[in-house]
Amino acid sequence: MSDFVFNHSSTQPPFRNIQDVIPILAAMLKAMATLEAHFPERPNFRLRDNPWEIEIATTNDVSHKLGEAVELLFRSNHVDEGSYFLDLALMTPSWDELDEAVIESIITFDELLEHPEVPGTHLLATEAGEEALVCAVTGSVLASLCRNAAHSASQIGFICNGKTYKFDHTSNPLTSSSISERLTHDAFAQLSARNFPQLKNDIFPNLLFGLETDDQILNFPSNFIKLLFTRLKDIDSLSQHWQQNGTLPENCITFQNESEFTMNRYGYQRNRKGYDGEHRTFELHVWVGSGTRIHLFKHDNLKKIEIGYIGPHLDTKLF
Structure with a gap:
């Protein structure tokens, strides 16, 4: 299995204005679309909750959901990105439908320690929690809203229970470009x-x-x-x-x-x-x-x- 997994933790804390979400959400979706060419088949987009249940902004005590932000993409000259999200959402499986072998693997994870090849990124994995563990086990790509410098990492790694794990992470076109270059380089080496x-x-x-x-x-x-x-x-x-x-x-x-x-x-x-x-x-x-x-x-x-x-x-x- 090789999918996109949404990093729910990147919605926290909620944005103060839902309009601030639009360019960041559009950048994440554009990055995901760019990476699709490297997938053997179209990936699923796994979210832990329905987009209309994921709080993404709070303005004057009014809560706004991720689904609302997607709707605003169509009104903000990001029609392609909005359409892309909706296409992926149609194929989104329930989070509860994770393979039993995947669930059995991630429940054994203990403390995540730093991976020497991608130092510091274990902190992002710890913050992302279960979503990051699913990516580590399945080779999926973690997708985050780019809220800080840590979200600009194109690869995440950690050591846990004596084993090393690395997986890709995207949040904007720069991260997807870095991943594409790495994948092409690896494929060239194996050609x-x-x-x-x-x-x-x-x-x-x-x-x-x-x-x-x-x-x-x-x-x-x-x-x-x-x-x-x-x-x-x-x-x-x-x-x-x-x-x-x-x-x-x-x-x-x-x-x-x-x-x-x-x-x-x-x-x-x-x-x-x-x-x-x-x-x-x-x-x-x-x-x-x-x-x-x-x-x-x-x-x-x-x-x-x-x-x-x-x-x-x-x-x-x-x-």
Whole structure:
């Protein structure tokens, strides 16, 4: 199970004005939506109480609930965030429906001690209580309203009963960006020729891949496979820059063209099935290691780079 779990303690003490909740709530929801791409399937949003029972602000002795704040998102130019909350709320299971194995695990927790890799965050886990323990056991993401500096931590950890626990925590786009970078880094470190088909789009989100690349990578020389992944990561960064700025950066990797002789005689070897099933000529190329290349195509309309061939050097006039 991998879900979002709302940190009820981040609603305390109640805000003095419900309008102050709006930007903070919107930031938390935007952060959650950004992270969804890393979940294998759409997560649940677990709340201990109905949103209309969770007090979030008190103004002149009038109590306001979380549900009211969500309604105000629609009136405050945060329609996407409000719609996102309502979509998640439709799938929210009862807190009482926690798996028995999870319940049995968390009731054994004793005092939470500091984790040396994420110092101080055990205090936030202690404050969050049961919600944090559920995240620790299930690998879920704790979601908090950002009320103080502690809520800006993107990872929480603690030691309890001799075991170490770490889990992700989000409250704003900066925390979700940090988590995304960490997850991508971890996935990149585990990337191999065999899991490349499953992970490529997550690790290289700014690239397109031709339909033949999954088979090609299985035959790629193993001594250059890590260098290949590094090259793809560099090209992914170029493609991202192109999409965001409209141009490729200066002093970047040089994409080489083939000679006229090579294209006339061996151009057919560069004709490959693209991501959309259409054949196109992947003439541009970059070196990987001795005798290996990446052939690519620049989609000017999409401002995106497509990888069409990865493997041994294709035939040229000289080879």
